Amino acid sequence: MTDLLQRIADLQAEARTALSRVQTLAELEQFRNVYLARRGKIPTLLRTVKDLPSDERRPVGAAANTLRRGLEAEYLAARARLRARGVRPFDVTVPGRKPVLGHLHPLTIVRRDIEEVFLGMGFEILDGPEVEEPRYNFDLLNVPLEHPARDLMDTFWLTDGRLLRTHTSAAQARVMANRTPPFRILIPGRVFRHEATDATHESTFSQFEGLYVDEGVSLADLKGVLGEALQRIVHQRVDIRFRPSYFPFVEPGVEVDISCLSRRGSHRDCRVCKGTGWVEILGAGMIHPVVLQNVAVDSTRYRGFAFGGSIDRLAMLRYRLTDIRLFWSGDPNFLEQF
Numbered sequence: 001m002t003d004l005l006q007r008i009a010d011l012q013a014e015a016r017t018a019l020s021r022v023q024t025l026a027e028l029e030q031f032r033n034v035y036l037a038r039r040g041k042i043p044t045l046l047r048t049v050k051d052l053p054s055d056e057r058r059p060v061g062a063a064a065n066t067l068r069r070g071l072e073a074e075y076l077a078a079r080a081r082l083r084a085r086g087v088r089p090f091d092v093t094v095p096g097r098k099p100v101l102g103h104l105h106p107l108t109i110v111r112r113d114i115e116e117v118f119l120g121m122g123f124e125i126l127d128g129p130e131v132e133e134p135r136y137n138f139d140l141l142n143v144p145l146e147h148p149a150r151d152l153m154d155t156f157w158l159t160d161g162r163l164l165r166t167h168t169s170a171a172q173a174r175v176m177a178n179r180t181p182p183f184r185i186l187i188p189g190r191v192f193r194h195e196a197t198d199a200t201h202e203s204t205f206s207q208f209e210g211l212y213v214d215e216g217v218s219l220a221d222l223k224g225v226l227g228e229a230l231q232r233i234v235h236q237r238v239d240i241r242f243r244p245s246y247f248p249f250v251e252p253g254v255e256v257d258i259s260c261l262s263r264r265g266s267h268r269d270c271r272v273c274k275g276t277g278w279v280e281i282l283g284a285g286m287i288h289p290v291v292l293q294n295v296a297v298d299s300t301r302y303r304g305f306a307f308g309g310s311i312d313r314l315a316m317l318r319y320r321l322t323d324i325r326l327f328w329s330g331d332p333n334f335l336e337q338f
């Protein structure tokens with residue numbers, strides 16, 4: 001019964017707020033339709049009173065009736081007030097109000113461009129859950145139990161033992177565990193890190209993960225696919241270089257750099273590439289045979305490569321941004337520039 005009384009009190013507060021916002025007779029009629037008309041919220045509530053147990057019927061019915069009478073009186077008073085104010089003449093010469101048109105978020109623009117490029121290269125676009133099991137985020141990817149990435153500092157753990165995925169590679173493991181090769185797959189999505197934010201680090205950002213598994217796939221295929229794709233994504237000619245690196249789920253692993261696009265000529269005091277002329281853009285490598293075995297893919301027959309990159313970082317490069325936090329700031333001054 002207390003639930004119902006609470007609902008009546010809430011409904012009263014809600015209706016009062018709605019009424020206080022009414023400016024015109026048309027809005028007032030709308031108010032009446034929502035709350036007081038035959039199918040309105042209050043008569044609907046009153047109709048349920050007769051089905052209550054007899055000891056509840058009286059107090060609930062009384063409260064609902066009081067609410068209805070009170071609101072009806074306020075409605076009539078508001079109507080009298082608005083009518084007295086008179087009707088303003090309609091001026092057909094006043095310029096119309098232009099509705100504000102929304103537009104895509106810069107991260108969405110870049111994500112769709114990336115998807116477009118890989119679709120054109122025969123990749124399939126897939127999605128994975130943001131709340132993930134440690135099995136897919138770590139275990140199947142050959143991330144050892146003692147690996148620092150599992151630390152509380154880096155991962156948002158849920159109380160039920162699951163986590164917010166720290167990379168889109170989690171979806172990679174999921175896809176491989178549930179499909180049979182060959183496959184070419186791109187998985188874009190949000191990922192989460194439990195870490196302090198600064199101009200280049202955010203606790204939420206977006207990645208894209210690519211996966212290519214077939215017979216006879218080699219590192220040369222990886223270089224060919226990435227070279228072509230990156231060129232199309234940044235819309236200009238770029239050089240690409242591989243540097244050896246370590247990720248537990250690939251062997252060999254590489255960091256992929258592209259030539260710095262921030263200016264022509266010397267990059268000696270360039271803030272984007274810090275004077276090197278190269279910008280790190282992706283991590284990649286040949287999928288580790290242990291990972292293939294973990295997801296029951298025959299590693300004697302199939303080989304594959306995987307790559308992962310930050311959509312935020314590509315967007316920063318494209319739009320020459322220096323602070324990653326702007327993306328989630330919700331600041332209209334920033335968003336209106338795209």
Ligand SMILES: [Zn+2]
Binds near residue numbers: 260263270278
């Ligand atoms: Zn540079």
